[in-house]
Amino acid sequence: MLAGRCPQCHEGRLFAGPVRFRARCERCGLDFAQFNVGDGPAAFLILIVGALLVIGAVWLDAALEPAWWVHLVWLPLGLGLTLGGLRLAKGWLLGAEYRNAAHEGRLVQ
16 A cells, blocks of 8 residues: 555555545456545644654754755655655555455444
């Protein structure tokens, strides 16, 4: 899943875009819409990346006292870490849901 491959056949691609899942695997036909990854990975990842960037920016400013424009490096770094990490986190979570046969709760009547 971290390689962006289908959790069932390990051959088909999992993503249609940078962080958007395909509708189904082009090899085995597994329907990715049945998995509910949601926004959980994005929320946690933004908090983690944000904390790392703030710590890095404060450390850099205290240690080297660079010009203000040096801190512009944090924008592309934050975007890259967020998009790259989001792809990994969503792939891992979908794989975990597949492996554990996780489904929404249903009442048996």
